[in-house]
Amino acid sequence: MTENTTQIDPQLTTFEDKIANEQRIEPRDWMPDAFRKTVLRQMSQHAHSEVIGMQPEGNWITRAPTLHRKVILLAKIQDEGGHGLYLYSAAETLGATREEMVQALHDGKAKYASIFNYPSLTWADIGMIGWLVDGAAIVNQVSLQRTSYGPYSRAMIRICKEESFHQRQGYEATMVLARGSNEQKAMAQDALNRWWWPVLTMFGPHDTDSAHTGQSMKWKLKRESNDVLRQRFIDQTVPQAEFIGLEIPDPDLKWNEERGAYDFGAIDWDEFMQVISGNGPCNRQRLAHHVRAQDEGQWVRDAMHAYELKRQAREVA
C-alpha cells in the first residue's frame, strides 16, 4: 500500500485494532512486513545475547572460589543457554531458521547486547554480571512480558521466572566480597567501577536519539522507553549498592526529591558506539569463540544425522 492511497487496507485495520485492544499478535496473523522484520530482529538479537552472554561467565567456571559457587555458576549458564533456545524458538515462529540466524551473527549482520563485549577480569565480575547485568536485563524483560508479539511475550514470561535466581546469586556473591577482607572489598568496588557505566548503556540510547523506539512503542513491541527503564534500574540499584557499602562511580549521582528519582551523570555514548560497532575490548574474541564452538560441534550434528539415516534405513528393511 502506498502512502497516497486513500483505500483502507482491511488487514492493516484488523492488525492495528488488535494492537489497540491489547491483543497479542500470533504467528499466523497477518502483520505488516516492517513489524515482522522488527520483531524478528529484536528476538534474534535477544537470543544471540543470551548465548554470547555465556562466555564472560564461562570464563570463571574452572576458577570459581568454592564448589558451591561453581555449581551455581554452571546452573546459571545452563539457564542462559535455555533462554537462548526459548528466544530462537520464538523467532522461528516467523519462519526464520536457526541456521540463518547463526550465520547472520557470524557475518556480523545480527547484533547481540554490547555489554558482553566487556571482559570478566576477576571473580567479582561474576557477581556484577548477576547483580547488574541480569538486574538490568530483568527490568527490560519484565516490561517485555507485555510485548505485542505473542511468542516473544510468552518467552519473556518464562525467562523472567528463572531470572530472579540469577540476580540474587550475583548480589549475594557481591555481598560476601563487600563484607570480606579489604582486598575482597576493593575487588568488588573495582568490578562495580568497570561495569556500572556499560550496564547503563544496556537500555539503549536516550529516547531523543533512539532510532527504533517510536515505531516499536506504537506497535507495543516496546512498552516503556529506554530512559524510563534506565531510570527504574538506577533507582532500584543505588540503595542495593549503599546497603553493602559499595560506591556507585558517578559523582553526579544524587537523589532528586522533586522527581522522586536519582539524577545521574552523562553516559559516554562515544564508547557505546565504539563497542556496538565492533571495537569493544572483546568483540572479536566473542564472535571467534562462537564460530569455533559452532565448527567444533559440527561432527556431533553430523553423527546424529548419520545415525538417524541409518535407523530409518533399518526400519524400512
Add this chain to the structure above:
Amino acid sequence: MNQQTPKRQTIPLFEVFIRSKRGLDHRHVGSLHSEDSEQALEYARDVYLRRSEGVSIWVVRSSDITASQEKDVESFLDPMDDKPYRHATHYKLPKEVDNM
C-alpha cells in the same frame, strides 16, 4: 490393521489443543477420532469450542506424540532434585534488599 480390507479397526486419534485467548499458550483440552487432520479441526471446533472457548485450535495425531513414562520419572527427571541453588529462594538476602 488388516491390509486386505478397506475397513479399519479404529479411526485415528487426535489430540486437541486450544488457545483460549491471544497471548496465551495452546493448552491440551482432550482428544477425538478423525480420518484426517482437516476433519479433526472441524470436529474439535464442534466438540471443544461450542461456547467461544478459544481463538485457535491445534490438532496433532496422538501417535506422533512421544511422551515420557511415569515409571521412569525418577531417573529421567532426577537431575533437578538436588539443585536447590537453581531457585531464587536459595539466596538469603537481608530484608532491606530482599525485593529483587
